[in-house]
Amino acid sequence: MTKRILVIGGGIAGPVTALALRQAGFDPVVHEAYDESADGVGAFLTLASNGLSALETLGLAEPVAAAGFVTPRMRLSLGARELGWFPMSSTDPRMPSTVTITRAALYRVLRDEVRRQDIPVEYGKRMTGAESDARGVTARFADGTTATGDLLIGADGLRSTVRTVIDPAAPAPRYVPLLNTGGYARGVRVPGEPGTAYMGFGRRAFFAYLPHPDGSVWWFANVPSRTEPTRADLAAITDWRGRLREVYAGDDLPAQALIDATADIVAPYPTYDFPTVPTWHRDRMVIVGDAAHATSPAAGQGASMAVEDAVTLARCLRSDRPTAFAEYERLRRPRVEKVVRMGKRNGDVKAPGVFGRLLLPLAIRMLPTRDMSWLLDHRV
Numbered sequence: 001m002t003k004r005i006l007v008i009g010g011g012i013a014g015p016v017t018a019l020a021l022r023q024a025g026f027d028p029v030v031h032e033a034y035d036e037s038a039d040g041v042g043a044f045l046t047l048a049s050n051g052l053s054a055l056e057t058l059g060l061a062e063p064v065a066a067a068g069f070v071t072p073r074m075r076l077s078l079g080a081r082e083l084g085w086f087p088m089s090s091t092d093p094r095m096p097s098t099v100t101i102t103r104a105a106l107y108r109v110l111r112d113e114v115r116r117q118d119i120p121v122e123y124g125k126r127m128t129g130a131e132s133d134a135r136g137v138t139a140r141f142a143d144g145t146t147a148t149g150d151l152l153i154g155a156d157g158l159r160s161t162v163r164t165v166i167d168p169a170a171p172a173p174r175y176v177p178l179l180n181t182g183g184y185a186r187g188v189r190v191p192g193e194p195g196t197a198y199m200g201f202g203r204r205a206f207f208a209y210l211p212h213p214d215g216s217v218w219w220f221a222n223v224p225s226r227t228e229p230t231r232a233d234l235a236a237i238t239d240w241r242g243r244l245r246e247v248y249a250g251d252d253l254p255a256q257a258l259i260d261a262t263a264d265i266v267a268p269y270p271t272y273d274f275p276t277v278p279t280w281h282r283d284r285m286v287i288v289g290d291a292a293h294a295t296s297p298a299a300g301q302g303a304s305m306a307v308e309d310a311v312t313l314a315r316c317l318r319s320d321r322p323t324a325f326a327e328y329e330r331l332r333r334p335r336v337e338k339v340v341r342m343g344k345r346n347g348d349v350k351a352p353g354v355f356g357r358l359l360l361p362l363a364i365r366m367l368p369t370r371d372m373s374w375l376l377d378h379r380v
């Protein structure tokens with residue numbers, strides 16, 4: 001009989017896991033906490049060559065690439081002073097080029113394909129607990145309902161419930177002292193051209209922008225915030241645009257022009273990662289994506305790692321061996337933890353302080369991002 005697999009979370013890892021499971025001959029059902037309409041998340045992300053390569057195995061690289069735009073390189077600067085150029089894409093011509101895409105567009109492509117393949121998705125199902133025994137696994141939801149399956153895969157992100165069901169002593173995410181924000185500027189001209197991410201250190205904060213082929217400019221900002229803000233702290237920020245204008249005042253970057261040309265600026269949100277999550281699986285349950293290994297956005301790899309996990313896990317399960325989860329962890333843990341370490345180092349450089357700024361040109365030369373083939377050329 002076909003194995004029924006409960007997938008908890010309908011973000012990025014969840015739908016991709018469901019599609020990879022279906023391809024491997026399983027019967028997945030996705031359970032997502034929010035309503036279907038709740039995907040208007042404003043931010044964008046880069047999906048790197050390695051992540052797109054994993055999506056190729058599911059026939060999804062093309063529609064995802066078509067919904068974004070290629071961004072094969074980045075230019076780093078200290079104010080207007082150029083520090084160097086770095087690849088964001090694999091240089092292997094057989095690999096797809098890195099693309100930048102809104103999170104909403106990526107969700108849409110993944111969900112359309114899930115729907116096309118008639119994979120059931122249950123919305124409004126927030127998992128609160130799960131039990132497994134010799135016969136199967138049962139998930140409990142906040143609305144009082146339950147679902148049963150042969151296996152349960154937690155793709156429920158940074159604050160994963162499945163992670164704590166597997167290991168009640170699982171660590172909490174680590175705060176990375178940066179606030180994220182960004183937006184889409186229109187009707188403004190800035191130096192540069194599509195295909196390059198222009199990333200610059202201002203005196204107080206890091207700023208990046210990507211000219212889109214349609215003439216708009218996508219940007220994000222990382223504002224240092226030494227202590228972890230509470231929800232109330234974030235809600236108390238009323239004039240975020242004004243705060244950002246102050247942060248970049250006097251910098252030789254086009255930050256202020258882009259902030260002014262943006263109708264809706266993404267509300268600030270804090271950054272987290274996990275140095276390590278000790279336990280990825282127990283009995284019939286396992287975690288993938290951010291639930292297992294969130295990385296700082298400075299790595300530009302969280303979504304790509306989630307996709308690689310999903311495809312790898314489905315392949316391991318296809319072998320139908322009791323060691324499938326252990327095999328998945330053996331294949332994935334060293335790589336994702338290396339990416340988390342890289343993201344932490346990249347993030348630390350974004351909040352350098354006064355002395356750090358003096359040493360930046362040297363620090364940039366020593367960044368482990370010049371040769372990225374171990375990361376970008378990877379095929380699952």
Ligand SMILES: Cc1cc2nc3c(=O)[nH]c(=O)nc-3n(C[C@H](O)[C@H](O)[C@H](O)COP(=O)(O)OP(=O)(O)OC[C@H]3O[C@@H](n4cnc5c(N)ncnc54)[C@H](O)[C@@H]3O)c2cc1C
Nearest residue numbers: 009011012013033045046127157289290297300301302303
């Ligand atoms: C500012 C920022 C910038 C980023 N930039 C990049 C980038 O450039 N490139 C990149 O690759 N990555 C980037 N990332 C990381 C990337 O967004 C994540 O790694 C990726 O979204 C992880 O996918 P996921 O499916 O594991 O988690 P998520 O996308 O968070 O999805 C988890 C899903 O599970 C659902 N859920 C949660 N709890 C429950 C529950 N109890 N029951 C049911 N459902 C539940 C949630 O509603 C959500 O839909 C960035 C992240 C941030 C914060």
